[in-house]
Every structure is written in C-alpha cells, then in structure tokens.
Amino acid sequence: EERLRVFLQAWRDKQPKLVAWAEENIPEGFAxxxxxxxxxxxxxxxxxxxxxxxxxxxxxxxxGLFPSEESLERLVTAVLVEISEAWESGKSYLKPEN
Structure with a gap:
C-alpha cells in the first residue's frame, strides 16, 4: 500500500487518468x-x-442446440449445483480455519 501511495504521488500530475484508474482498481487486487x-x-x-x-x-x-436460453440456464445451473455439492462433500480445496 505504501508503494501504491508513492506511485500515485509521483504520477498524479503527469497521468491523472492513470492515477484515477489505479486508485479505484489496484486496491481490489490487494484483497x-x-x-x-x-x-x-x-x-x-x-x-x-x-x-x-x-x-x-x-x-x-x-x-448441441438448446431450444431456448432458459433451457441452457437450467442445465448449467444443474451442473453447477452438482459440482458444488461434490466439492462440499468431498475433499476440501480450501479448508476453513477454526
């Protein structure tokens, strides 16, 4: 965060659009x-x-060819639910800390 602050100070006058973008987007990357x-x-x-x-x-x-967008959504949702249930009941990829 300190490096970002220094970067923003150095470029604020020369590249205001870049600085505005960096202030808005870069902190999300640090999450x-x-x-x-x-x-x-x-x-x-x-x-x-x-x-x-x-x-x-x-x-x-x-x-292959879906009759409607809703039918595609139903299938994809069913696949995602199936995958989610398998992940929840199987080995934990990321184990929550106690």
Missing part, C-alpha cells in the same frame, strides 16, 4: 493478501475456473 498464504498459493492459478468451464462445456456439448 488477495487478506487471505491466508496457503489459500493464495492455490488461488494463483485459474485451474479451478478452467475445470469448471470444461465440465460445463462437456455437458452442454451433448445437447
């Missing part, structure tokens, strides 16, 4: 440091998102 270090190591990759997307794609590819 990851509020998590325990063990979580950060697991979250540094997008493997979980890629796996989730591939499982949805695999299930929707079987249907």
């Amino acid at each position: 990851v440091f509020d998590l325990p270090e063990a979580y950060r190591r697991k979250l540094r990759t997008s493997n979980a998102c890629e796996t989730l997307n591939s499982r949805i794609k695999r299930r929707t590819r079987v249907v």
Whole structure:
C-alpha cells in the first residue's frame, strides 16, 4: 500500500487518468493478501475456473442446440449445483480455519 501511495504521488500530475484508474482498481487486487498464504498459493492459478468451464462445456456439448436460453440456464445451473455439492462433500480445496 505504501508503494501504491508513492506511485500515485509521483504520477498524479503527469497521468491523472492513470492515477484515477489505479486508485479505484489496484486496491481490489490487494484483497488477495487478506487471505491466508496457503489459500493464495492455490488461488494463483485459474485451474479451478478452467475445470469448471470444461465440465460445463462437456455437458452442454451433448445437447448441441438448446431450444431456448432458459433451457441452457437450467442445465448449467444443474451442473453447477452438482459440482458444488461434490466439492462440499468431498475433499476440501480450501479448508476453513477454526
């Protein structure tokens, strides 16, 4: 946060749009440091998102053409619920601290 403050001071006059963007967006990126270090190591990759997307794609590819947007939403929701239940009952990827 100190480095961000120094950066913002240095560039405030020369690049006001950049500074405005940085003030608004960069602190969100630092939110990851509020998590325990063990979580950060697991979250540094997008493997979980890629796996989730591939499982949805695999299930929707079987249907091919959906009759309506609602039918697509129902299938994707069902797949996500199924995956969520499996994650909750299976091994914990991120274990809550006691």
